Amino acid sequence: MKPAFSAKSLAIVILAFALLAVSAKRMELDSLAGEIANLAGSFVGLSETSQIGRSVERVSTEMFPVTISEAKPVSKISNFDPDDLPLFSYLETRNVETNRVNSDTLEIETVMTEEVWLVERFGYLTLLIAKMIETFEIAIWATLMAVAASLMLSVLAAHNFTPHGTVYFMTRSLISFFRAVPEIISALFMVLAFGFGPVAGILALGFHGMGFLGKFYAEEIESADRKPQEALAAMGAGPFRILRLAVWPQALPAFTALSIYILDRNVRMATVVGLVGAGGIGQELKGRYDLFEYDRVGTALILIFITILLLDLAAAQLRKRLV
Amino acid sequence: MMYPYRVPRSWSETSGQSPLSCLSFQNVTKTYEGAVRALDEVTLDLEPGLLTVLLGASGSGKTTLLKTAIGLVEPDSGTVRIGSLAMAGRTKSAARRRLAMIHQDFGLVTRLSVARNVMAGVCTETSLWRLLLQAYPKDVQLRAAEALFSVGLTASQFNRKARDLSGGQMQRVGIARALMRYPQILLADEPIASLDPAASDNVMQILRRLCDERGIGVVCSLHQISFARRYADRIVAMRHGQVIFDGPPSAFSGERLEHVFGQEATATSTPRLAHPVPAAGKYMT
Numbered sequence: 001m002k003p004a005f006s007a008k009s010l011a012i013v014i015l016a017f018a019l020l021a022v023s024a025k026r027m028e029l030d031s032l033a034g035e036i037a038n039l040a041g042s043f044v045g046l047s048e049t050s051q052i053g054r055s056v057e058r059v060s061t062e063m064f065p066v067t068i069s070e071a072k073p074v075s076k077i078s079n080f081d082p083d084d085l086p087l088f089s090y091l092e093t094r095n096v097e098t099n100r101v102n103s104d105t106l107e108i109e110t111v112m113t114e115e116v117w118l119v120e121r122f123g124y125l126t127l128l129i130a131k132m133i134e135t136f137e138i139a140i141w142a143t144l145m146a147v148a149a150s151l152m153l154s155v156l157a158a159h160n161f162t163p164h165g166t167v168y169f170m171t172r173s174l175i176s177f178f179r180a181v182p183e184i185i186s187a188l189f190m191v192l193a194f195g196f197g198p199v200a201g202i203l204a205l206g207f208h209g210m211g212f213l214g215k216f217y218a219e220e221i222e223s224a225d226r227k228p229q230e231a232l233a234a235m236g237a238g239p240f241r242i243l244r245l246a247v248w249p250q251a252l253p254a255f256t257a258l259s260i261y262i263l264d265r266n267v268r269m270a271t272v273v274g275l276v277g278a279g280g281i282g283q284e285l286k287g288r289y290d291l292f293e294y295d296r297v298g299t300a301l302i303l304i305f306i307t308i309l310l311l312d313l314a315a316a317q318l319r320k321r322l323v
Numbered sequence: 324m325m326y327p328y329r330v331p332r333s334w335s336e337t338s339g340q341s342p343l344s345c346l347s348f349q350n351v352t353k354t355y356e357g358a359v360r361a362l363d364e365v366t367l368d369l370e371p372g373l374l375t376v377l378l379g380a381s382g383s384g385k386t387t388l389l390k391t392a393i394g395l396v397e398p399d400s401g402t403v404r405i406g407s408l409a410m411a412g413r414t415k416s417a418a419r420r421r422l423a424m425i426h427q428d429f430g431l432v433t434r435l436s437v438a439r440n441v442m443a444g445v446c447t448e449t450s451l452w453r454l455l456l457q458a459y460p461k462d463v464q465l466r467a468a469e470a471l472f473s474v475g476l477t478a479s480q481f482n483r484k485a486r487d488l489s490g491g492q493m494q495r496v497g498i499a500r501a502l503m504r505y506p507q508i509l510l511a512d513e514p515i516a517s518l519d520p521a522a523s524d525n526v527m528q529i530l531r532r533l534c535d536e537r538g539i540g541v542v543c544s545l546h547q548i549s550f551a552r553r554y555a556d557r558i559v560a561m562r563h564g565q566v567i568f569d570g571p572p573s574a575f576s577g578e579r580l581e582h583v584f585g586q587e588a589t590a591t592s593t594p595r596l597a598h599p600v601p602a603a604g605k606y607m608t
Contacts, residue, residue, distance in 0.1 A: 225432075225433075227426065227428045227429070227430045228430050228431060228432045230395070230426070230430060231424070231426055231429075231430025231431075231497075231500075232430075232443065232446060233395060234390075234393050234394075234395055234424045234426075234430075235419070235423070235424075235444065235446060235447055235504065236394070236415075236416050236419045236420075236447045237446050237447055240451060241446045241447070241451075241454060244454050244455060245432065245443045245446055245454065246432055249432045249434045249435050250432060250434060252434075253434075
């Protein structure tokens with residue numbers, strides 16, 4: 001009877017493990033294992049503390065409770081009307097330490113002054129929701145741009161509809177190029193070209209989406225059932241008529257599923273490209289992170305998480321209805 | 324249905340004297356890459372009002388002949404004409420308008436409704452914008468309904484997805500789509516090869532009726548000898564791209580059958596059939 005493992009397969013397994021062991025050392029996984037062991041030791045009282053434990057403790061104590069309110073001194077609000085406060089806001093008197101020069105002694109002294117502040121209970125949350133909506137808008141425009149451009153490009157990039165081999169090669173190359181450049185890199189260039197803001201984000205995500213959708217739309221067109229196409233060709237129908245009547249109905253479910261996936265992905269990636277200044281909640285997140293305002297970073301992360309969760313549910317429903 | 328042609332006609336009446344166009348092949352030769360000669364100097368006149376069955380083993384050139392007729396395949400030499408119009412050059416599209424084709428695998432878009440599949444039959448006469456929006460004119464919609472009724476489908480089936488139909492019903496939708504073009508000659512490429520015997524019989528009856536009632540010429544490639552004998556006015560048998568028999572079914576003897584299909588026909592009595600035809604042997608007398 002043939003053994004379950006031959007000497008050859010055993011040698012391959014040993015070789016694979018040896019390669020993984022070398023790679024693990026290069027990737028510093030040994031120090032990770034040491035840190036994890038340290039953390040586990042600190043939990044059971046074997047060691048006092050660990051680096052991971054200290055970092056997690058520091059971030060979590062600074063991040064939570066998260067901040068959802070916004071407060072600013074009334075003196076810095078122009079045309080402030082105390083009888084017309086924004087919704088869910090109130091006035092609060094705070095003792096504020098200020099440094100000033102004593103004109104008699106010419107020394108800097110700290111004095112406590114009373115200052116009226118306007119506290120908006122959901123002020124920061126409202127700002128973040130507005131930024132999240134902006135992120136969503138970036139994602140929608142980027143998806144629309146990618147879908148519209150890919151519908152045209154994919155026909156040229158499908159070998160059964162392309163007008164010429166050169167056009168096919170050039171379109172495929174262009175699509176591959178769009179796909180090869182990561183969004184975050186193209187966002188950096190777009191920010192250089194168009195300045196900070198949503199336009200850079202839309203273009204960065206749109207081009208990457210074209211690289212993805214162009215390829216997959218083209219493959220759907222190529223793999224569509226040929227029989228109805230031949231039946232229409234026998235009637236003398238040209239490429240446009242064949243595309244509309246025989247290919248489009250067949251490819252529509254896949255086109256829809258792919259486009260929904262790109263929308264879903266663009267919402268997530270719009271947050272990331274925001275980190276380099278391409279608008280949306282990502283830009284806000286990066287700004288607060290740089291100011292070490294982890295309580296606000298925490299709020300942004302929770303909001304992003306909830307949005308992605310809701311989007312996942314909505315995308316699943318949409319897919320179920322359309323596909 | 325207000326069909327632009329007449330006419331019940333008979334074999335003797337139509338032979339060579341048809342007021343409708345005749346599909347003519349003149350010395351048509353086609354060689355595919357790899358030096359397979361699919362058509363070899365084929366000269367043939369196919370008349371309207373007749374049901375002509377093309378018989379032959381797989382690879383004998385039947386499908387190439389039909390594809391050449393409708394312009395899907397360009398012959399290497401020779402000419403194909405429908406009436407006075409050559410299936411080439413400037414007259415190709417006009418010539419094509421006189422023909423329609425139905426296919427073995429139906430050629431339907433299965434995700435579309437029956438009605439939309441049928442209306443696609445006039446896609447070349449419909450503007451691009453209408454096609455884009457799938458907004459067919461009222462008269463086309465009525466024509467599609469008439470075509471569907473004429474092949475025995477009911478109104479409740481018009482809006483069903485084509486994929487929900489049986490094979491026989493799908494082929495009837497294919498015929499209805501072809502009828503939208505008011506063809507003078509209907510080409511049928513193995514229309515019953517993937518159907519069960521009852522559905523096959525039904526489809527052949529419809530094709531027969533189109534010949535008898537409307538004067539349409541039907542050119543139908545088949546493998547089933549029994550159906551050829553039952554429904555054909557004329558049998559054209561092919562082998563290695565050449566016409567080796569052309570005449571009425573009564574003249575198609577068992578020896579000829581053996582010649583067309585080779586030893587296989589005598590050995591199995593079901594020469595390359597999609598499904599067995601029990602009566603195949605009895606014609607070999």
